[in-house]
Amino acid sequence: EVVLTQSPGTLSLSPGERATLSCRASQGVSSNFLAWYQQKPGQAPRLLIFDSANRATGIPDRFSGSGSGTDFALTISSLEPEDFAVYYCQQYGTSPPWTFGHGTKVEIK
Amino acid sequence: QVQLVESGGGVVRPGRSLRLSCVVSGFTLSRHAMEWVRQTPGKGLECVAAISYNGTSKYYADSVKGRFSVFRDNSRNKVFLQMTNLRPEDTAVYYCVRDMAGEIRGIFDYWGQGILVTVSS
Numbered sequence: 513e514v515v516l517t518q519s520p521g522t523l524s525l526s527p528g529e530r531a532t533l534s535c536r537a538s539q540g541v542s543s544n545f546l547a548w549y550q551q552k553p554g555q556a557p558r559l560l561i562f563d564s565a566n567r568a569t570g571i572p573d574r575f576s577g578s579g580s581g582t583d584f585a586l587t588i589s590s591l592e593p594e595d596f597a598v599y600y601c602q603q604y605g606t607s608p609p610w611t612f613g614h615g616t617k618v619e620i621k
Numbered sequence: 622q623v624q625l626v627e628s629g630g631g632v633v634r635p636g637r638s639l640r641l642s643c644v645v646s647g648f649t650l651s652r653h654a655m656e657w658v659r660q661t662p663g664k665g666l667e668c669v670a671a672i673s674y675n676g677t678s679k680y681y682a683d684s685v686k687g688r689f690s691v692f693r694d695n696s697r698n699k700v701f702l703q704m705t706n707l708r709p710e711d712t713a714v715y716y717c718v719r720d721m722a723g724e725i726r727g728i729f730d731y732w733g734q735g736i737l738v739t740v741s742s
Contacts, residue, residue, distance in 0.1 A: 547728055556716055556732035557666070568730060600666060604727025608680045612666040 514539055514603050518613035524621040531588040533616045535601035540581045542605035548577055548586045551615075552597045560599075561586065588618075596620050623647040623731045625717045630736035633707055641702040643717030643733060651675070651695040654720035656729065657702045659713035659738075669715075670702060674723035685711075707740045714738075 515538040525531055535546070544564035549557035559568040561577035564584060574589045588595055598617045604610045629641040641657070656671040670691035671680040679691055690703040700717060714735040721728040 545727070549729075556735055557729070558732070559728070559730045562721065562728045562730075602666070602727075602729075608668065608671065608725070608727065609682060610668055610727040614665050 513609055514541065514605065514611050516601050516603060516611055516613035518599075518601060518616045520616060522617045522619060524619050525591055526621045527591050527593055529591050531586075531591055531595075531618055533586040533588075533599055533601075533618075535579075535584045535586070535613055537582045537584070537603060541584075541603045544580050544584075545604045545606075546577075546579070546584050547602045547604065548575075549600045549602065550595075550597045551600065557600060591618070623719070625719065625731060625733035627715065627717045627733045627736040630715065630738045632739045632741060634742050635708060635740055637707055638703070638705045639707060639738060641704070641715055641717075641736065641738070643700040643702075645698050645700070645717075645719070648719070648731075650693070650698050650700075652723055654678075654722060654725045655691075655693060655700045656718045656720055656725075656727075657691060657700075658716045658718050658729065658732075659711075660716065660735070661713045667713075668718075668727070671720070671725045671727075672700070673725050678725055680725055704738070707738075709740050712738060712740045 519534045548561040551557040565577045598615045601613045669682045672691045693700045717733040718729040719731040721730045
């Protein structure tokens with residue numbers, strides 16, 4: 513099973529700042545099959561990025577994904593008030609089980 | 622727009638059974654694999670079951686294998702999760718989730734609002 517480690521656990525930033533979230537896999541992720549999700553309190557997760565760098569439908573271009581192999585990142589170029597939330601990475605290699613990281617909370621500084 | 626609505630959750634005693642239902646709208650169910658993903662504060666997010674667009678392929682997490690069963694009725698726009706021999710560690714919010722692909726792919730592009738299942742004596 514691929515273990516995903518997200519860092520930092522909490523990121524304290526101000527609106528307008530750039531956020532960079534890290535996701536490290538315990539082994540290489542097949543074909544960069546990695547996704548990022550955003551979750552706000554009381555809501556379900558929402559898909560932001562799939563295949564490491566492709567934005568999902570309706571996702572603003574301030575969200576971008578990068579990385580390959582074992583190291584991946586989600587960047588939010590300029591934080592909007594609605595971006596303060598918890599972010600999860602997830603790998604979906606060639607076969608299940610797929611696994612999620614434990615999340616990075618982006619909070620208002 | 623795409624909607625997924627779960628029902629059937631609640632409080633149940635250990636060893637008992639529960640069936641979750643998910644009714645979908647806004648897309649053609651028969652074109653997508655579907656999954657059930659659960660979330661707990663301690664263990665985080667876990668995909669417990671998946672079913673391909675036509676029901677011929679299924680996946681179960683080791684933690685629920687032999688106890689949970691996923692099935693679907695495309696004609697009624699519904700997906701189900703039958704849970705038997707429930708354990709306290711099955712306590713979680715359960716999400717009905719659409720897969721981006723028809724075969725089981727693991728990209729969860731739309732989620733229901735979630736339903737709480739509590740297993741407690």
